[in-house]
Amino acid sequence: MSFLKKLFGSKSEENPSEEEKRYSSKEIEKAFTESIEKLNKFKRIAYIPKTEPNQASFSSKSKIGGLPYIRNVNDWPVCPNCKKHMQLFIQLNLNELPINKDNGLAQLFYCTTSEPICESEMEAFFPFSKSVECRVIQTDAESAQINPNIDKLFEEKQIIGWTPKDDYPHFEEYDQLGIKLGLEDDVYELMEQREIGLPIEQDKLFGWPYWVQSVEYPSDRKTDTQMELLFQLASEDNLPYMFGDVGIGYLTQSPDNKEELGFGWAC
Numbered sequence: 001m002s003f004l005k006k007l008f009g010s011k012s013e014e015n016p017s018e019e020e021k022r023y024s025s026k027e028i029e030k031a032f033t034e035s036i037e038k039l040n041k042f043k044r045i046a047y048i049p050k051t052e053p054n055q056a057s058f059s060s061k062s063k064i065g066g067l068p069y070i071r072n073v074n075d076w077p078v079c080p081n082c083k084k085h086m087q088l089f090i091q092l093n094l095n096e097l098p099i100n101k102d103n104g105l106a107q108l109f110y111c112t113t114s115e116p117i118c119e120s121e122m123e124a125f126f127p128f129s130k131s132v133e134c135r136v137i138q139t140d141a142e143s144a145q146i147n148p149n150i151d152k153l154f155e156e157k158q159i160i161g162w163t164p165k166d167d168y169p170h171f172e173e174y175d176q177l178g179i180k181l182g183l184e185d186d187v188y189e190l191m192e193q194r195e196i197g198l199p200i201e202q203d204k205l206f207g208w209p210y211w212v213q214s215v216e217y218p219s220d221r222k223t224d225t226q227m228e229l230l231f232q233l234a235s236e237d238n239l240p241y242m243f244g245d246v247g248i249g250y251l252t253q254s255p256d257n258k259e260e261l262g263f264g265w266a267c
Contacts (some may be wrong), residue, residue, distance in 0.1 A: 023183060031183040032190045038179055039168050039197045046167035046200050046207025047098050051238050054158035058143035060105060062093045064203075064238045066156020069105055069143040076148060077133035079111035081118045085148040086111045086133055089239060090231055090251065094136075097205065098162045106230065108251050108263055109133040112241065113151060125244070127218035127252070127262035134251065134261035157238050167207035170199045172215050201248070203237040206230070211266070212248050218262040220254035227252035227262055235267075243267055 049064070056066040068088045070076050077086045086109035094102035111118040111131040118124065122131035169177060171188075181187050191197040199210040209217075209229045217226045233249040235242040243249050247267025254260035 028186045032187050035181040035187045042169050044167045044207050045164050047162035047205040049159045050161040051157040054156045056156040058145045060139045062159040063091050064157045065154030072144050073146050077109045079131045082113040085150045104136050104138045106136050125265050127264040134263050136259045167200050168197050169208045170211045172211045202234050204232050213266045220260050223256045225256045227254050
């Protein structure tokens, strides 16, 4: 059974109705074409990071894992639970992005200490956990350097480029977006076979979130505006970390305030 049929269920798995038997390949193809036309109205461009292993360095380069840029010796976020430095998950040099360039660095730090298990004790899977630090900072000088108190530093992968790819909303967002597709089971199966019309599941910049459960956009804590996807982290893609049971993490940003970032994950 296809992944999408597992999610949506199939009306025709065992005993197809007479109505379903009447669907010809031509009708299914027509419904598929119409569905993609509808989805194309919501298509976004996501950017897949091209990475290469890099000797860890305190730099302002865009990277996944490794050493962050820090403004001073006390600037590396510390987990309030275990008192150790949080792991750098991603650093984006906003001036190096393929679109929407800006000044400064967006950084995501996450506590990976296992004794105690800060992830569960501090509920790091929810946005704005105290064992997670998301921030935008400015780079006014060379980075400070310290010897971090961390169990094992993740390998540094420098982002050396971006590959643009069409990205589509997750089916969980269809109702909110007013999307209705005909002949759902058959259309979803063709979408999966042809790899079109679906959200990208891997690491990516911008685009649509690949929701593992329900739609879980956080809101700006001041304006209550729905935040938008900045970067998606898939389990063990570029980052050597698994979110629960092969989950996905979402770094989001407020459209009202670019310094308001949030991170959560689901599996």
